[in-house]
Amino acid sequence: MSKRIAGPEIERLIQLLAKVPGLGPRSARRAALHLIKKKELLLAPLSAALAEALEKVRVCSVCGNVDTADPCTICTDPRREQATLIVVEDVADLWALERAGAMNVRYHVLGGTLSPLDGIGPDDLNIAGLVARVAEGGVAEIVLAVNATVEGQTTAHYIIDRLAGLEVKVTRLAHGVPVGGELDYLDEGTLAAALKSRTAF
Amino acid sequence: MSKRIAGPEIERLIQLLAKVPGLGPRSARRAALHLIKKKELLLAPLSAALAEALEKVRVCSVCGNVDTADPCTICTDPRREQATLIVVEDVADLWALERAGAMNVRYHVLGGTLSPLDGIGPDDLNIAGLVARVAEGGVAEIVLAVNATVEGQTTAHYIIDRLAGLEVKVTRLAHGVPVGGELDYLDEGTLAAALKSRTAF
Numbered sequence A, B: 001m002s003k004r005i006a007g008p009e010i011e012r013l014i015q016l017l018a019k020v021p022g023l024g025p026r027s028a029r030r031a032a033l034h035l036i037k038k039k040e041l042l043l044a045p046l047s048a049a050l051a052e053a054l055e056k057v058r059v060c061s062v063c064g065n066v067d068t069a070d071p072c073t074i075c076t077d078p079r080r081e082q083a084t085l086i087v088v089e090d091v092a093d094l095w096a097l098e099r100a101g102a103m104n105v106r107y108h109v110l111g112g113t114l115s116p117l118d119g120i121g122p123d124d125l126n127i128a129g130l131v132a133r134v135a136e137g138g139v140a141e142i143v144l145a146v147n148a149t150v151e152g153q154t155t156a157h158y159i160i161d162r163l164a165g166l167e168v169k170v171t172r173l174a175h176g177v178p179v180g181g182e183l184d185y186l187d188e189g190t191l192a193a194a195l196k197s198r199t200a201f
């Protein structure tokens, strides 16, 4: 353990900042100091924004997106086409696809992929919710926008099996997504192109 | 401007996180999502820590350190040798030297370096405060631990001129600090060695 630098409040702030993805122990110190120096310009508004997120942000009970409204802004947007659902592993993928801006539709967030080695089975993902949404009717197409990884593809095939007997077209993203690549790291043009040339399973 | 992803609260959180050093726009989105997912484990304590820092952290009126106490924990620590002051440009340098743990003394934070091109003159730095601390008596040695940059060395020479006539030994860090290097990026062993072999100006 390193020597205590300042009061325990600052130490605790540094320790917590070090847990934020993208920051390590050293950059957490710099971040803490920067925040303290920019008290009015950055520390105060960030403190307020975190408190507000803590109080208001929740998981959408329809699609699994995170938002301050439940159902979320996307689910309740009347200008979105209702007949198509894009199925993603994670909210980060939903955000990436929204930034690509290629389709004005709704989503379904699985919350991960099937991974027997990690003990993640169908009941740990929001697959039953997806089947229920399709069974309710009104969904003509499901775009399985899962990552191009073994787990992603395994999950896609499992979902296709579960949807068997329901009247729905299942498509996937066009090849254009690099094999082994993660959606959230792709540029928006590639994502838009992959959505436009999506193919039938 | 990119398409709005979620509610304005999350957008605002992402925008503010992007201003934290070490995070950019893309990593700010990942950080926001991670915080929202780890609501109890990370978002809640970080929100509390920022609120506490905002309320309690202040600049020490004696040395310029940041702490929840004024005078700070270091200035009021009775186990620290009182006769030596280490002069640093920034609180980050003070923290780096404390981590090196080579000297159990007190500090004086200048708040920058002289930089005529940027319009930073002696009155913009806490140099008058340093001269006053030395003039009060009880300080036998000043270690000018400024960066090994042109601005740092110019500032050191200006401080030596201002201290002329006062009974104080002025030293600097040993060569060992790379030319053009910034203290805060050095490893602790190098800093400790440079402090131990400090030389007279």
Ligand SMILES: [Zn+2]
Pocket (backbone or CB within 6 Å): A060, A061, A062, A063, A064, A065, A071, A072, A073, A074, A075
């Ligand atoms: Zn939703």
Ligand SMILES: [Zn+2]
Pocket (backbone or CB within 6 Å): B060, B061, B062, B063, B064, B065, B071, B072, B073, B074, B075
């Ligand atoms: Zn102090």
